[in-house]
Amino acid sequence: MPEITYLEHPTETDALMDKLCPPVRNWFKEKFPDFTRPQKLAIPTIMDGGHLLLCSPTGSGKTLTAFLTIIDQLVRKALDGKLEKRIHCVYISPIKALANDIQKNLIGPLSEISERFLPDRAQEIRVGLRTGDTPQSERQKMLRNPPHILITTPESLAIAITSMKFQPIISDVEYMIIDELHSLVPSKRGVHLALTLAYLDTLLERPVQRIGISATMEPLETVAEYLVASDDRESRGDGQKVHIAKVSGSRELDLDILLPHPKFSDLPVLKILDENINVIADLITAHTTTLVFANTRKMTETLVQRLRRPEFGLGELVAGHHGSMDKKIRLNVEQQLKNGHLRAVVTSSSLEMGIDIGAVDMVIQLGSPGDIATALQRIGRAGHHVGGIPRARFLPSSVDDLIELAALQAAIQSGDMDRLDFPENSLDVVAQFLIGLVIINEIDIDEAYEIVSSAWNYRNFEYDDFIEVLDMLEEERRVWIDWEDNTYGKRGYSRMIYYTNIGTIAPDNSYLVFNAEGSILGQLSGSFVSNLRGGDVILLGGSTYRVTNIQGTRVNVSSVTGYRPTVPSWSGEARSRSRELSSSLLSLIKHCMISLRREQDPRLVLREAYGLSNSVANAIARHLEEHTIDSFQVPEPNRILIEQVIGTGHPAYLITTCRGRAFNTALGYFMAGTAESSGVSVIELSFDENGLLIRTAQEVDPAQLYDAFRSNNHIEVIERYIINTQIFAKRFREVAGRSMIIPKRVGSEEISPQQFQQKAEALLTRHRTMEGSLLMREAKNEV
Structure with missing residues (x-):
């Protein structure tokens, strides 16, 4: 376990300036009035060679904090003529667009320093970009003339280090920067990156200094352990230490919740959307540049289409941006926004x-x-500069959503944070990694296990499970194993399969959309395309297109106007409310109900304790007052409500928890599994963020469910039920794709969504009868 130290004492400006070489110092003084607090805390530790985890709010200068020391060291070497032809620093970004930006923002300062503060004799400092979009010719140039700073993504780095030509130019790297850690570590991409870093550590001539950058997150100590887990300083006799520079997230924010209509509580959901669009249009008109976040790609498309209507006068000044639009279109939108050619961009999460x-x-x-x-x-994203004050407005889509937004605003203002969950011992990711490990040469099996178990997510990985994964890969003809020599290696098309399927983002069975000129417009999900016919009009990127025909994995369209389009839907966009936000929501409801039980007005609590406006407080209070007409009982941290719905034909039970979709899904599967094990058929099961509905063939006693939960192994009950559900079949397909058992493509040949699904169904049928199937185990963990 590493020794973790929190940095608490910032260095004075003059002392920090003195640590920089004159060219970098003069450039910094010309560009910035002073160092930010994160920079004063973190830069001295980076200069001393220590591992660092930097956690501070958006717009506090984190990226420059990480790079300033590296720029300073490279400039010193360039001045002395000692800048070697190799990679000195690797910067890892979770998304290609951010990697592109960092490259531009690094080249700018380096060019300024070179042109204004360095003599002609100084060597040139080069920055290189390697992502999935980097042409092969550029990659070859990089091998001949390596950049001093390499900017890449987790997947591109994993591919690069399995190249025999690439390994020598990275073997003496000194700095490793991992950005946006909060988005990586709770996902299987983070697991994959941990394995990649573990392998990279075996290629290095010396331990690399690690710098992690993140927005505010918890638990920081665990993220710090993740960052340095495979570093071998401890085995070399040096103590393993990591420093944490945490700058409070209590940045000044300008937040408010707006109700789109005086009679908000009485309006149906579709009418609320109409009113919200009017408010959005007004806010866009009142500001220079606005970013509108919707929670799904479908809603993004809807908003762009509606905001472009003539009555708002915005037209093409509003654009959409989401992950299913083609990369070139997205880049064009980003550039237009940056150049001030757009008033607003509507986006989901991209x-x-x-x-x-x-x-x-x-x-x-x-x-x-x-x-x-x-x-x-x-x-x-608003006020995204040092000293800027972010301004945001929340618009509720329903009364329940309004209460959640009030709880969210309270959680932000009180400094609450979501606690991240970390996947461990993921069998599909390690299967993929074990194929990549032998792309160049065969390897000793115990050595491979040592590399895997040095990654944080596999620190407790059982050797027997490791051997089972190898056995599965041998059965599926991805590797060969020589048990006498205790080695294994790649076989057949494994190298091609690995390079063209690397990564943990689940295969999405998507279709590419092409216009009449043959340009890619974006992607549509297989489930949406299955209902399309020639002549249908669809919406993509805010524009309307008529479907010409569907060929293989492509949908051919032509541009049309004046038709009412179908708005596409994409699967897998629903995400569960976090535990911490659910806790804040339960707390808000509890405080209001205490007031109501005491015959006091909850509006007072909502206005004074929660800082809500009169209209918002009134809408929430009115909703809860209506609830008390039937009951004063509400969900609490140790209580859920179960109500039987009378007069609906088959018995129906409404369970209210207010704990998020993930909790409700697990509870629903448990209840359904318990009912079916007692011979009671489940006719309907549906979930949302606040509860679930279960409809059964005959009445059940809710009290028996509580007894069953206390006496049964609820995990076993849930697993027994889910293996026959559609969600399990979907997760199994994802696990099979991620394990490279069913590749989405082999070289340039792409498997169609229908073929992929058929192969996955056949594999699932086979694995259902296999005792101890690893793919079945991992799919259960996914659900």
Whole structure:
């Protein structure tokens, strides 16, 4: 375990300036009035060679904090003529667009320093970019003339270090910067990156200094352990230490919740959307540049289409931006926004990260984003500069959503944070990694296990599970194993499969959309395309297109106007409300109900304790007052409500928990599994963020469910039920794709969504009968 130290004492400006070489010092003084607090805390530790985790709010100068020392060291070497032809620093970004921005923002300062503060004799400092979009010719140039700073993504780095030609130019790297850690570590991308870093550590001539950058998150100590887990300083006799520079997230924020109509509580959901669009249009008109966040790509498309209507006078000044639009279109939108050619961009999550889109003076969030961290990330896109005050307005989509937004605002103002969950011992990710490990040469099996178990997520990985994964890969003809020599290696098309399927983002069975000129417009999900016919009109990127025909994995369209389009839907966009936000919601409801039980007005609590406006406080209070007509009972941390719905044919039970979709889904599967094990058929099961509905063939006693939960192994009950559900089949397909058992493509040949699904169904049928199937185990963990 590393020794963790929190940095608490910032260095004085003059002392920090003295640590910089004259060219960098003079450039910094010309560009900035002073160092920010994160810089004063963190830069001295980076200069001393210590591992560092920097956690501070958006717009506090984190990226420059990480790079300033590295720029300073490279400039010193360039002045002395000692800048070697190798990679000195690797910067890892979770998204390509952010990697592109960092490259531009690094080249700018380096060019300024070189042109104005360095003599002609100084060597040139080069910055290189390697992502999935980097042409092969550029990659070859990089091998001949390596950049001193390499900017890359987790997947591109994983591919690069399995190249025999690339390994020598990275073997003496000194600095490793990992950005946006909060978005990586709770996902399987973070697991994959941990394994990549563990392998990279075996290639290095000396331990690399690690610098992690993140927005505010918890638990920081665990993230710090993740950052340095595979560093081998301890085995070399040096103590393993990591420093944490945490700057409070209590940055000044300008937040408010707006009700779109005086009679908000009485309006149906579709009418609320109409009114919200009017408010959004007014806010866009009142500000120079506005970023509007919707929670799904479908809603993004709807908002762009509606905001472009003639009555708002915005037209093409509003654009959309989401992950299913083609990369070139997205880049064009980003550039237009940065150049001031757009008044607003509507997005789902694709502009959450620190992509450089210029000055944004207003963020609008339509509906609750579901967790505190996402809200802070989105709010921080406005006033995204040192000293800037982020301004954001929340618009509720229903009364329940309004209460959640009030709880969200309270959580932000009180400094609450979501606690991240970390996947461990993921069998599908390690299967993929074990194929990559032998792309160049065969490897000793125990050595491979040692590399895997040095990654934080696999520190407790059982050797037997490791061997089972290898056995599965051998059965599926991805590797060969020589048990006598205790080695294994790649076989057949494994190398091609690995390079063309690397990564943990689940195969999405998507279709590419092409216009009449053959340009890619974006992607549509397989489930949506299955209902399309030639002649249908669809909406994509705010524009309307008629479907010409569907060929293989492509949908051919032509541009049309004057038709009412079908708005596409994309699967997998619903995310569960976080535990911490659910806790804040339960707390708000509890405080209001205490007032009502005491015959006091909850509006007083909502206005004075929660800082809500009169209209918002009144809408929430009125909703809860109506609830008390039937009952004063509400969900609490140790209580859920179960109500039987009378007069609906088959018995129906409404369970209210207010604990988020993930909790409700697990509870629903448990209840359904318990009912079916007692011979009671489940006819319907549905969930949302606040509860679930279960409809059964005959009445059940809710009290028996509590007894069953106390006496049964509830995990076993849930697992027994879920293996026959559609969600399990979907997760199994994802696990099979991620394990590279069913590749989405082999070289340039792409498998169609129908073929992929058929292969996955056949594999699932086979694995259902296999005792101890690893793919079944991992799919259960996913659900």
